Amino acid sequence: MRTLKLGMTMAAAIALPLAGGYLSAARAADMPTVTMMVGGIDKQIYLPYQLAESLGMFKKYGINMKLSTEQSGGVGAEDAVISGQVDMAGAWYNHTIEFQTKGKDVVDIVQLSVAPGERIMCAKGSTVTSPTDWKGKSVGVTDLGSGTDALVSYVSARAGMKPTDYTKVAAGAGQTMIAALKFGKAICGITSQPTVNAIEKLGIGYSAIDLSTGAGVQKWLGGAYPAAGVLVRAEWLAKHPTEAQGVANALVATLQWMKTHNAMDVANVMPKDFVSNKLSTKEEYAAALQKDWGQFNLDGLGTMPTSGPQTVLDMEKAGGKVSTAVDLSKTYTNQYVDAAKKLEGLN
Numbered sequence: 001m002r003t004l005k006l007g008m009t010m011a012a013a014i015a016l017p018l019a020g021g022y023l024s025a026a027r028a029a030d031m032p033t034v035t036m037m038v039g040g041i042d043k044q045i046y047l048p049y050q051l052a053e054s055l056g057m058f059k060k061y062g063i064n065m066k067l068s069t070e071q072s073g074g075v076g077a078e079d080a081v082i083s084g085q086v087d088m089a090g091a092w093y094n095h096t097i098e099f100q101t102k103g104k105d106v107v108d109i110v111q112l113s114v115a116p117g118e119r120i121m122c123a124k125g126s127t128v129t130s131p132t133d134w135k136g137k138s139v140g141v142t143d144l145g146s147g148t149d150a151l152v153s154y155v156s157a158r159a160g161m162k163p164t165d166y167t168k169v170a171a172g173a174g175q176t177m178i179a180a181l182k183f184g185k186a187i188c189g190i191t192s193q194p195t196v197n198a199i200e201k202l203g204i205g206y207s208a209i210d211l212s213t214g215a216g217v218q219k220w221l222g223g224a225y226p227a228a229g230v231l232v233r234a235e236w237l238a239k240h241p242t243e244a245q246g247v248a249n250a251l252v253a254t255l256q257w258m259k260t261h262n263a264m265d266v267a268n269v270m271p272k273d274f275v276s277n278k279l280s281t282k283e284e285y286a287a288a289l290q291k292d293w294g295q296f297n298l299d300g301l302g303t304m305p306t307s308g309p310q311t312v313l314d315m316e317k318a319g320g321k322v323s324t325a326v327d328l329s330k331t332y333t334n335q336y337v338d339a340a341k342k343l344e345g346l347n
Contacts, residue, residue, distance in 0.1 A: 031064040032243050036230075037077040038090035039147075040173065041069035042274045044193040044289055045117035046228055047266065048254050048296070049090045054269045055257060057250035063243060065250075076146070081231055082106060087240070088247065089231040092116075092147040093304075094312050096231060096331035101324050105234035108332040109244055110251045110302045113228045115217045116151055117295035120209035121199050122188040123181045128208045131159035140171030140180045140189030147227065148190045151211060153319035155220050163320065174198075174279060181205045193288040198279040212292040221315070226308035227295075229332075248336035249343060252302045256344060259298045263290035301346060302337040 038046050049067060052058055058065035068086070070077045081089035082104055089095075099106040120139075122128040134156075142148040149168060156166065171180035171189050178195065180186045182204050191199070192212070199205045210216030217225050230247060237244055258266070263286040267275045275285040297303070309328040316322040341347050 031059065031062055032240075032246075033064045033066060034058075034088060034240075034243050034247060035066045035068070035086040036088040036090055036247075037068045037070055037075075037080045037086045039070055039077040039092070039228075040142075041067060041090070042271075043173065044285075044292065045113065045295065046090055047270075047289070048112045048228070048251060048258070050270060050274070051258070051266060052250050052254040054271070055254060057254050057257075058247070061246045061249040061253070063246040063250060065247070076143070078106075078231060081233060084233070084236075087232065087236055087243070090228065091231050093226040093229045093231075093308070093332065094147055094150055094316060097309075097313055097316055097326055097328075098321055100326055100331060101322055105330065106231050107234050107237055107330070108226075108229040108231055108304065109237070109336045110230040110248050111226045111297055111300070111304045111308070111332070111337075112230070112251065112255070112302065113295050114224045114226060114297050114300065114305050114308065115213065115295040116147070116192075116211045116225055116227045117292055118148060118151060118190050118192050118211045119196050119207045120152070120155070120188050120190045120211070121177075121181065121196060121205040122208040123184070123186075123205050124203060126187050126205075128188055131156045131161055131209075134188055135161065135165045137187040138167045138169050138185065140177055140186035140191075141168050142173055142190070143170045144168060150315060150319050150321065151221075152190055154315040155209060155211075157318040158220070158222070178202065178204060193292060194277075194280040194285055197284050197288040201280075201284070213294050221311060223311040224305040224308045225311055225315075226297075226305055234330075245336050245339060248302070249340045252337055252340035252346070253344060255296065255298055255301045256346065258296060259301075263287070263293060301341060303334050303341075304332045 038049050077089040077091040078095040080086045093108045096106045096108050171177045173195050177189050177191045267282050267286045276282045
């Protein structure tokens, strides 16, 4: 009994780091657990999820968050949430539209980015400057059917290209995308930081089409493009509004933290292997992040951009993924973000 009592006392005394203070382990154990799979947790386009965890935001707002990442060749984050494998997905908004056409009700409750954060990198010496230049050639995407696949289809269609005018190949990210460009598997490939930086540093390719800044998105997509968000099944949301609100609170607070900090501040709190690895140094990571900082929804702080859903729907139609009517109002809600902003005094 004495040993048990001592163990309980020690457990209660353990403190977990938290933005603005400390949280007892005992209290953390009482929090509801929420599971979320992210579509590539070490990618800068998906940065806010891990940043919220690193800052202690989830626990601050009463959530014991369990983050995981999708693996190459494995189940995608959006498919994991629709099957009930996880409660939430850190994935692109466009999946909610695609799921609706298949009779599945998935809702985006926090919009973390207003641009894809991607760049179409083309092999050195290829002289590609627009989609028409890859006619008759192969373009690498993260995976066939992915958000990057849809983006390549859309920018190609807007340039007057037909799906049969070129070929898309699954090239992944990181080393596999680099190899695809280096060894001629694809003349161009769509990818994000830190792979973009690595391709440029190695002299393998260059940025031909910018989908990571406001000007680039306007030019190539025709409007704001909501990409990374928090996707949940409507059925789960109806049963877990408190958990959903806690996650929204944490992520809105994280966006607000980003608004008053810079890329190096982010690099200083993220896991070391995210910011310093074979692809980049910590300084290069921060420089690349600062360069593409405009992709994050810091002005809207998680609210869905007004014209965003229609832009995405137009893209899905152009890519041949949607041919039926879609009720965009059922694909997202600002309810939880609005409540989070009110809580933070941001209204």
